[in-house]
Amino acid sequence: MTNLKICIVGPGIVGQATGKAFLAKGFEITFVGVDPKNITDLRHEGYNANLVNEVFNGNYNFDVTFLTVPTPTLDGKIDISALKDASINLGKNLAHSDKYHLVVVKSTVLPGTTENMVIKYIEKYSKKRAGPDFGVCMNPEYLREKTADEDALNPWLILIGEYDKKSGYILSEIYRDFDGPIYRVSITEAEIQKYIHNLFNATKITFFNEMRQIGQKMGINIEKVFNLTSLSAEGVWNHTYGIKDKGPFSGKCLPKDTQAFFSWAEENGFDAKLLKSVIEVNEKIKTKKFFSHQAKSEHERSHLPL
Numbered sequence: 001m002t003n004l005k006i007c008i009v010g011p012g013i014v015g016q017a018t019g020k021a022f023l024a025k026g027f028e029i030t031f032v033g034v035d036p037k038n039i040t041d042l043r044h045e046g047y048n049a050n051l052v053n054e055v056f057n058g059n060y061n062f063d064v065t066f067l068t069v070p071t072p073t074l075d076g077k078i079d080i081s082a083l084k085d086a087s088i089n090l091g092k093n094l095a096h097s098d099k100y101h102l103v104v105v106k107s108t109v110l111p112g113t114t115e116n117m118v119i120k121y122i123e124k125y126s127k128k129r130a131g132p133d134f135g136v137c138m139n140p141e142y143l144r145e146k147t148a149d150e151d152a153l154n155p156w157l158i159l160i161g162e163y164d165k166k167s168g169y170i171l172s173e174i175y176r177d178f179d180g181p182i183y184r185v186s187i188t189e190a191e192i193q194k195y196i197h198n199l200f201n202a203t204k205i206t207f208f209n210e211m212r213q214i215g216q217k218m219g220i221n222i223e224k225v226f227n228l229t230s231l232s233a234e235g236v237w238n239h240t241y242g243i244k245d246k247g248p249f250s251g252k253c254l255p256k257d258t259q260a261f262f263s264w265a266e267e268n269g270f271d272a273k274l275l276k277s278v279i280e281v282n283e284k285i286k287t288k289k290f291f292s293h294q295a296k297s298e299h300e301r302s303h304l305p306l
Contacts, residue, residue, distance in 0.1 A: 002026035004174065007062040009086050010069035011038050011049065013148050014106060014141050018068055019047070021152035025177050030062070052089060060093035064102045064174065066139075067118070071107045080117065083107055087118045091125025094134060102135040102170050111192045114138050114161070135167030138187045140194035155180035161190025206274055214270045248285040255282075 004027060008019040011031040016038075019029045031042050031049040042049035067090070069082040083105075094101055103122060105114045119130045130136050138161035143151045158180045162168030168184045175182055185193070208226060215222025235241045242249075249255065258279050265272040 004028070004063040005030070005061060006174075007032055007060075007065045009033070009052070009065060009067050009090070010082070010107070011035075011042060012068065012070060013145060014143060015066070015068035016042070017143055017148035017152035018066055018106060018141070020149055021178075022174070023047075024153060027174075052086075056093060058096040060097050062101070063099075064104060064170075065090055066104045066106050068106045068141075071109055078110055080109065080113060083109065083113070084117060084121060087121040088125050091122040094122065094126040094128060100134060102137065102167060104137045104139050104171060106139050106141055108140065108194050108198075109138075109191055110195070111188045114187050114191060115163075119163075131164055135170060136163035136187070137161060137167050137171045138190040139171060140190055140197070142197065153178075158182045159190050159193060160184045161187040163187055203274075210272060210274050214265060214272070217270065248282045258282075 002025065006019070006022055006027050006029050008015045008029060008031045011019065011033045012035075015031065015033070019031055023029045029048065031039070031047060032052050033039055033049070034052050036051065039049045039051050067083060067086050069086050071083060072079050090103065103118070105118055114136065119136055122134065123129060126134070128134055140159050140161075141152075142155065142157060155178055158175050158178060160168050160171050160175075160182065162171070162184055172182050172184065211226075212222050215225060230236050258275065262272055262275050262279060265275070
């Protein structure tokens with residue numbers, strides 16, 4: 001499928017890394033954005049780039065559009081105005097096209113955004129329907145800022161949230177020459193997975209920072225302790241530890257040790273707010289019901305890796 005023409009809308013760090021990776025695989029890439037500097041820089045580097053207000057003269061002849069526009073957090077809430085504008089603009093362009101088109105949301109968005117906002121505006125302004133007229137996928141990025149280009153070219157995971165099987169198939173074929181394993185799920189599952197991915201990383205960093213402050217106040221070599229923890233803790237070396245639906249943590253060790261350490265930290269004037277939250281959340285979960293093993297098994301079988 002390297003003959004497909006791909007448009008990257010929003011050539012920031014993610015957009016540029018994504019476009020350059022596909023270009024390296026032989027696809028024809030055009031970058032479209034609102035930042036004149038990004039467009040000028042890309043042109044100077046020899047890439048095909050246009051400002052979003054540059055008219056396509058009713059000839060939007062791309063086969064696939066990746067939406068990689070920013071979705072910043074303002075006043076504690078996500079701002080999807082750039083994604084809304086991109087969706088409206090894409091809808092207007094697709095109104096003049098008679099061929100099937102694949103829309104791929106790569107921006108980080110909250111669950112429901114792609115189906116309740118992106119598809120809604122594309123359908124409204126294109127007068128076309130998702131499914132028969134255009135496909136839709138949600139394709140999270142897992143790029144590190146300093147190594148974005150390398151990460152895009154060598155993904156450790158390719159997640160495709162598909163509106164329908166045709167959409168997912170086309171995108172999986174586009175990624176066929178990449179080495180990363182491909183997983184296909186629903187659009188909402190892909191949206192929330194990216195957030196869970198980031199939230200887990202943030203929580204892990206915060207946990208070790210909290211423990212680091214305690215260790216430093218005690219005057220011990222806490223970095224040595226962390227290195228040993230990375231070897232001893234099953235939650236580090238067993239990638240499935242804690243993710244199965246087995247209810248709150250229990251047993252002889254975890255409940256008593258979390259309580260004991262938190263009480264000790266409080267008595268000695270150490271700040272352990274995250275640990276306190278861990279205990280409180282676990283206690284609340286004890287009162288909730290969980291999926292049966294049969295229901296869980298059915299859910300796990302619903303989407304399998306290719």
